[in-house]
Amino acid sequence: MPVTVNHTGITVRDLDRAEAIFRDLFGFETYSRAPRDPAIISAVTGVPGTRVEIIYMRNGATNIELLCYSGPDGRQDYRPRPVDLGSLHMAMNVTEMDEMLEKARAWPMEQVGEVIEIDQGPNTGSRIVYFRTPEEGLIIEMIEKKAP
Known part of the structure; x- marks a missing residue:
């Protein structure tokens, strides 16, 4: 099945x-x-x-x-780091990374690390960055694929 x-x-x-x-x-x-x-x-x-x-x-x-x-009352707020067990993130493909960085910061969303270029794996050559939403602590990765 x-x-x-x-x-x-x-x-x-x-x-x-x-x-x-x-x-x-x-x-x-x-x-x-x-x-x-x-x-x-x-x-x-x-x-x-x-x-x-x-x-x-x-x-x-x-x-x-x-x-x-x-x-119920007593709900808790957990903010795991991206490296902590149980942490999840959602990755979004974007076409204009620099424009998306500005838009994300304007919400405001917090940039977690640096914008880097991937050097291995299926996203080799792509630029990526992690952001965290301030309300829920969700990690959102933005991926700008390398131009063909």
Whole structure:
């Protein structure tokens, strides 16, 4: 039986801001937004008292799920470094790296490291950089492929 990726879920603090970043900066389109039944979400997450509103967005074949939890109380904020176990990042292909750097900084998003050129692997010759969203701490990598 073939297995394919359905979506990547990202927990966010501010649903409107996260939707705007993915829409305006990275070209995603919203195709669903709604709260979910707390009993069902509590059963799925294994956390009693869970309340959430969810947005589904797409860019081509890539789907993301933005989840904004309003319960239960006592939720925590984790900000793993890119090298820490359990850390995830999302990579975006861009065509004008310098322009995207300025746009990302204007949101504002924090540049984590330096813009570097990859010297090996499938992205050899590409320029990459990591940014972190201030609200949720999501690491977003931008990749500018080497011109053919």
